[in-house]
Amino acid sequence: MIAYLKGDFVHKSPASVHVEVNGVGYEVQISLNTYSKIQKLDKGILHTCLLIREDAHLLFGFFDLAEKEMFLHLLSVSGIGASTARVMLSYMKPEELSKAIIQADARTLEGIKGIGKKTAERMILELRDKLAKQPLESNISPMKNNTLHHDALNALMALGINRQAAGQALDKTMAAESNLSVEELIKKALRTL
Numbered sequence: 001m002i003a004y005l006k007g008d009f010v011h012k013s014p015a016s017v018h019v020e021v022n023g024v025g026y027e028v029q030i031s032l033n034t035y036s037k038i039q040k041l042d043k044g045i046l047h048t049c050l051l052i053r054e055d056a057h058l059l060f061g062f063f064d065l066a067e068k069e070m071f072l073h074l075l076s077v078s079g080i081g082a083s084t085a086r087v088m089l090s091y092m093k094p095e096e097l098s099k100a101i102i103q104a105d106a107r108t109l110e111g112i113k114g115i116g117k118k119t120a121e122r123m124i125l126e127l128r129d130k131l132a133k134q135p136l137e138s139n140i141s142p143m144k145n146n147t148l149h150h151d152a153l154n155a156l157m158a159l160g161i162n163r164q165a166a167g168q169a170l171d172k173t174m175a176a177e178s179n180l181s182v183e184e185l186i187k188k189a190l191r192t193l
Contacts, residue, residue, distance in 0.1 A: 002050050002059065008043045017061065019046060028061035032090035037063040051082055058082060070094035077126045079119055088112050098131050134163045152185045161193065169193050
């Protein structure tokens with residue numbers, strides 16, 4: 001799996017970007033959401049998802065992890081393929097899609113080209129609980145977006161603790177004490193669980 005690409009954006013269009021990494025050019029499929037964020041950039045990082053089909057290897061790129069997470073959630077719904085997921089992320093931001101799914105707002109989802117009533121209902125049925133339990137990366141408040149919190153959160157989740165419980169434990173620990181190293185933060189957060 002190719003987790004991300006860091007390099008020069010050689011060619012950009014609303015549907016794809018060519019990223020040159022150490023002399024190798026990768027064609028990456030993107031949403032309009034990602035295009036709007038990289039439009040004025042000459043280089044950067046795209047989080048990626050490689051889909052291997054019988055007839056093609058397709059690389060999809062996302063400006064932030066929240067969009068990649070939502071893309072993967074959408075692919076898990078039966079009847080939604082990569083093209084449809086990309087169209088959905090072009091119509092709405094990941095947090096807007098998440099909100100519509102959690103609130104069971106089928107009408108908003110049906111407003112997206114290619115999404116009918118049955119698909120919208122299936123999406124809500126299959127993703128509502130997942131998204132409510134594990135919010136997308138971008139739904140985390142700005143205070144939490146620092147590297148220390150992010151690294152500690154990832155470590156706790158790797159230990160099998162769900163995102164919400166880990167986040168709350170870290171918030172308590174960080175509010176009580178400051179200037180902790182990642183290791184100290186993780187140890188103290190584990191004690192509060």
